[in-house]
Amino acid sequence: MESLPSEQIATVRRIVAQHRERPGPLLEILHGIQAAFGYVPAGAVPVVAEELNISRAEVHGVVTFYHFFRRTPPGAHTVSLCQAESCQSMGAEALAEHAQKRLGIEFHQTTADGRFSLEPIYCLGNCACSPAAMIDGRLYGRVTPEAFDALIAEGSAAK
Amino acid sequence: MNTTVYVPGDAGALSVGAGEVAAAVTAEAKRRGVALNLVRNGSRGAYFLEPLIEVQTARERCAYGPVSAADVPSLFAADFLNGGTHPLSLGLTESIPWLKSQQRLTFERVGVIDPASVADYVKHGGYQGLERALALSGGAEVVQAVTTSGLRGRGGAAFPTGIKWKTVLDQRTPTKYVTCNADEGDSGTFSDRMLMEGDPFALIEGMTIAGIAVGATQGYIYLRAEYPHAHAALKRAIAAAYQAHYLGADVAGSGKRFELEVRLGAGAYICGEETSMLESLEGKRGEIRVRPPLPAIKGLFGQPTIVNNVITLASVPWILSHGAEAYANFGMGKSRGTMPIQLAGNIRRSGLVERAFGLTLRELLYDIGGGTATGRPIRAVQVGGPLGAYIPTRDFDTAVDYEALMGIGAMLGHGGIVVFDDTVDMARMARYAMEFCAIESCGKCTPCRLGSTRGVEVIDRILAGIDGERNVRLLEELCETMVQGSLCGLGGMAPFPVQSALKHFREDFRARV
Numbered sequence: 001m002e003s004l005p006s007e008q009i010a011t012v013r014r015i016v017a018q019h020r021e022r023p024g025p026l027l028e029i030l031h032g033i034q035a036a037f038g039y040v041p042a043g044a045v046p047v048v049a050e051e052l053n054i055s056r057a058e059v060h061g062v063v064t065f066y067h068f069f070r071r072t073p074p075g076a077h078t079v080s081l082c083q084a085e086s087c088q089s090m091g092a093e094a095l096a097e098h099a100q101k102r103l104g105i106e107f108h109q110t111t112a113d114g115r116f117s118l119e120p121i122y123c124l125g126n127c128a129c130s131p132a133a134m135i136d137g138r139l140y141g142r143v144t145p146e147a148f149d150a151l152i153a154e155g156s157a158a159k
Numbered sequence: 160m161n162t163t164v165y166v167p168g169d170a171g172a173l174s175v176g177a178g179e180v181a182a183a184v185t186a187e188a189k190r191r192g193v194a195l196n197l198v199r200n201g202s203r204g205a206y207f208l209e210p211l212i213e214v215q216t217a218r219e220r221c222a223y224g225p226v227s228a229a230d231v232p233s234l235f236a237a238d239f240l241n242g243g244t245h246p247l248s249l250g251l252t253e254s255i256p257w258l259k260s261q262q263r264l265t266f267e268r269v270g271v272i273d274p275a276s277v278a279d280y281v282k283h284g285g286y287q288g289l290e291r292a293l294a295l296s297g298g299a300e301v302v303q304a305v306t307t308s309g310l311r312g313r314g315g316a317a318f319p320t321g322i323k324w325k326t327v328l329d330q331r332t333p334t335k336y337v338t339c340n341a342d343e344g345d346s347g348t349f350s351d352r353m354l355m356e357g358d359p360f361a362l363i364e365g366m367t368i369a370g371i372a373v374g375a376t377q378g379y380i381y382l383r384a385e386y387p388h389a390h391a392a393l394k395r396a397i398a399a400a401y402q403a404h405y406l407g408a409d410v411a412g413s414g415k416r417f418e419l420e421v422r423l424g425a426g427a428y429i430c431g432e433e434t435s436m437l438e439s440l441e442g443k444r445g446e447i448r449v450r451p452p453l454p455a456i457k458g459l460f461g462q463p464t465i466v467n468n469v470i471t472l473a474s475v476p477w478i479l480s481h482g483a484e485a486y487a488n489f490g491m492g493k494s495r496g497t498m499p500i501q502l503a504g505n506i507r508r509s510g511l512v513e514r515a516f517g518l519t520l521r522e523l524l525y526d527i528g529g530g531t532a533t534g535r536p537i538r539a540v541q542v543g544g545p546l547g548a549y550i551p552t553r554d555f556d557t558a559v560d561y562e563a564l565m566g567i568g569a570m571l572g573h574g575g576i577v578v579f580d581d582t583v584d585m586a587r588m589a590r591y592a593m594e595f596c597a598i599e600s601c602g603k604c605t606p607c608r609l610g611s612t613r614g615v616e617v618i619d620r621i622l623a624g625i626d627g628e629r630n631v632r633l634l635e636e637l638c639e640t641m642v643q644g645s646l647c648g649l650g651g652m653a654p655f656p657v658q659s660a661l662k663h664f665r666e667d668f669r670a671r672v
Contacts, residue, residue: 023460026442031384031423058443065444065601068384068426084346084595085541085588086577089504090532122428122595123344124385125352126171127503127575128206128510137387141174 004043011036012044016051026052026062030069039070075110075117077155079103080134083120086127095131096120098145102152115156161194162240165213165220167270168199169356170388171349176227177210183231184212191235201357203270204511205257213252216242222249257527262489263513264481264497265474266350269357275395277403280360286405288476292368293413301372302328305475307483309495314340314431314468315543315572316648317561320475323465326455327373330463335375337366337465338440338458339472341382341389342424342431345544347503347575350511351469355382355389358473359396360405363419365472367410368479369465370417378419379459381436384426393421428545428599432647433466435601446601447647468573470499489515494560504577505531521555524578535580539664541588543572545595546652548659549585568659570652585664589657590618596653607650610641614657624670631668635661 004012015032019025029048033040040063049056063069081087081096100106103116110117126132129141135151143151166181167173181197188195205211211224221242223234230247237245249255263269273279280286292301306321327335339362343351355362366378382390397419400406408416422440424430430439434448437459458464474496478486487495494516500523502509507529524530524537531537539549542559548569550557557563564571579588593614600607614637621630638654645651661668 024440024442027425027439028422028442031425061444062442065446066425066427068424085545085591086347086504086575088588088591089577089579089583121385121426122599123346123348125343125349126174127347127349127501127577129171129175129209130504132174134385139170139174139388141171 004041004047008037008041008043009047012047013051016048020052026054026059027066030063030066034069038074039072042071072110076115077136078117078119079152079155080119080121080124082122082124082126082130082132082134084123084127086123087131090130092131095133095143095145095148099148102149116152161196163196163198163215164240165198165200165215167202167210167212168274168388169202169209169270169353170386171206171353172202172209172211173388175206175209175225179228180210180212180226180231183228187231187235193235193240195240198273199275200272201269201274202353202511203252203258204266204353204513205255205508206510207508208249208255208257211249214239214242218242218251220252222252222255223247224249257508257510260527261513262497262515264477264486264489265361265470266354266358266499266511266513267477268361269353272358274357274359274392275399277360277399277405280358284480285360285476286364286411288479289364289368289371289405289411291479292371293411293415298328298372298374301368301479304479304483305372308478308486309490309493310471310474310478310486311494311561312468313470313474313498313573315345315570317571320467320471323455323467324369324373326453327375327463327465330456332463334377334460335373335463335465336459337369337373337375337378338437338467339366339378339380339469340431340433340436340466341380341386341469342428342436343383343386343469343573344428344431345546345573345575347541347544347577348501348573349503350499350501350574352386352389353511354469354473355386356392359392360400361473361476362393362469363396363400363406365475366419367405367417368475369467369472371410371413371415373463373465375465376416376418378417379440380419380421381424381430381440382421383424383430390421390423397421427601428595429601429647429649432649435647436466437464444601446603449646470573491515491517491558491560492562494562498559498571498574500559501575502528502578503575505533505580506578507532516560517558519556519558520550520576523559523576524555528578531578531580533580533582535582537578538581538583539579539585539588541577541579541656542575543570544575545592546570546648546655547572548655549588549663550659551663568655568662570655585660585667586618586622589660589668590615590622592653592656592660593618596649600649604644604646604650606641606644607646607653610637610645610650611653613637614641614654618657621668622671627668627670631661
């Protein structure tokens with residue numbers, strides 16, 4: 001398992017310390033780690049386990065249970081496309097195909113230049129404006145392939 | 160006094176450009192040297208008109224929509240600040256037929272008030288329910304009011320809320336919890352999100368009343384990670400409620416304590432199941448618990464716990480302030496009060512419709528919803544999320560209440576209605592139901608964990624023309640096994656869309672090769 005550089009271990013310890021006194025703190029800690037690193041590095045797992053005095057398996061089990069926690073670094077921009085029923089009824093599948101072609105990657109992959117990660121998501125709660133997408137936490141509705149291309153062009157320009 | 164302009168800060172409105180509209184309004188006002196108050200309200204729920212902006216005129220609020228940033232200079236030119244006429248004029252907001260036909264109780268303030276302001280909440284009737292609750296002689300009377308109102312769990316299970324609260328009240332333990340299930344994962348639903356973003360104090364007040372009723376001093380809102388805007392709105396509102404002493408050691412000067420915190424989920428549909436949610440709140444894998452014991456007896460951290468959905472809890476202040484009978488006077492049969500129905504997917508006038516139980520699907524879909532957005536005929540609707548049955552057009556005269564929908568093998572669930580036009584391939588939708596279950600299964604029980612994956616495979620074989628008839632029979636048996644043998648509603652209900660597709664749209668299960 002990759003071990004973390006010491007300053008990153010210190011960051012993980014600091015995040016644990018912020019939450020450890022709260023009841024049931026593990027999810028909060030993992031959210032904190034993902035906010036700091038962009039993902040939950042494998043090397044953070046034993047540190048969290050030791051700090052909370054629980055097994056590594058327990059921490060690993062929680063990290064891998066939840067779709068939201070990434071185990072690899074994300075691209076500069078994370079693009080999530082809703083694939084649930086409401087968006088399907090308004091062309092989400094065609095949009096997903098278009099997006100994969102446009103970015104040259106499949107779902108759960110990151111572009112070679114590290115700019116974009118593409119993820120499926122099951123409902124963004126924007127079902128009255130389907131199809132929906134979220135880019136870096138920003139929600140978009142009534143997304144056409146053309147609108148998608150414009151958003152990606154914006155993201156490419158930004159970084 | 161400066162004119163007040165309302166531009167929604169609701170995530171759905173932002174998703175179609177409300178943020179840009181707000182910036183344009185500010186910039187244009189500055190350019191013209193006009194001073195105005197810009198309030199970022201919630202959405203009125205008429206998403207087909209979003210971004211819908213409003214102006215408080217001397218008369219009433221005038222609405223314009225759907226507005227884009229490019230329209231803003233012409234709105235100023237048309238003197239919209241005084242209700243001037245413009246091609247995007249919708250007249251008085253209250254008179255927009257789509258809104259006027261509704262009966263907004265739980266959503267009475269959503270889209271109306273400034274969701275960041277306790278003062279605005281109180282000005283619009285907020286915290287009167289808490290005041291009533293505190294004036295009653297004890298928790299049992301509060302619970303009785305909720306029971307009398309007939310309120311049932313709006314998350315989907317429709318369990319009588321008063322009975323749940325009574326069970327928690329009756330437990331003789333010093334530590335109890337009130338938890339709010341805000342893991343609104345069903346496709347086609349967004350009422351929780353709208354309420355949390357548009358009137359977060361209603362939820363906070365509802366939870367505070369619940370705490371006082373059953374003797375719990377700690378509340379948790381379990382919010383899905385997909386809702387960053389609601390997260391921000393809740394955190395802001397909770398901080399404001401603490402500052403105004405509506406939360407904390409001495410709630411509204413009553414000497415009673417109630418603390419409240421938001422906890423984020425991490426993208427797991429199953430955590431909307433109440434025992435899975437409790438596991439997740441405890442920081443564990445969201446695997447479901449076997450019941451009994453019920454959460455009301457042994458819930459969060461092993462203590463008696465109320466688990467209620469956002470809308471359920473947010474309906475409580477209205478019930479307390481207007482009276483349980485007033486609430487029960489709405490609705491029909493055993494479905495009392497109002498239901499926020501969400502019209503979603505391929506529908507022309509999409510959005511949130513709060514009405515007393517009893518409207519038919521036909522009225523909702525055609526009279527209110529205006530048919531499909533694509534203009535093609537409706538072929539099927541899915542009611543109640545990804546575990547809900549697909550309903551064919553011949554059943555559209557069914558009333559939207561819990562029992563009537565059960566009568567046709569469907570369920571109301573959390574009130575989402577997803578509309579599909581005649582291009583929908585129901586075999587694909589059935590396959591998706593199984594696939595979704597496979598992706599989201601917590602893995603605890605075999606029928607769900609393995610059955611869903613096998614279900615996808617069997618449907619693929621049917622569509623590939625391999626032993627069609629035999630495999631359809633196998634699929635039906637598999638569905639039956641999952642329904643009978645799963646521990647919770649995910650595996651137990653994921654077959655419903657599949658079975659309904661087989662029953663009503665059999666012709667779609669023909670070989671594709």
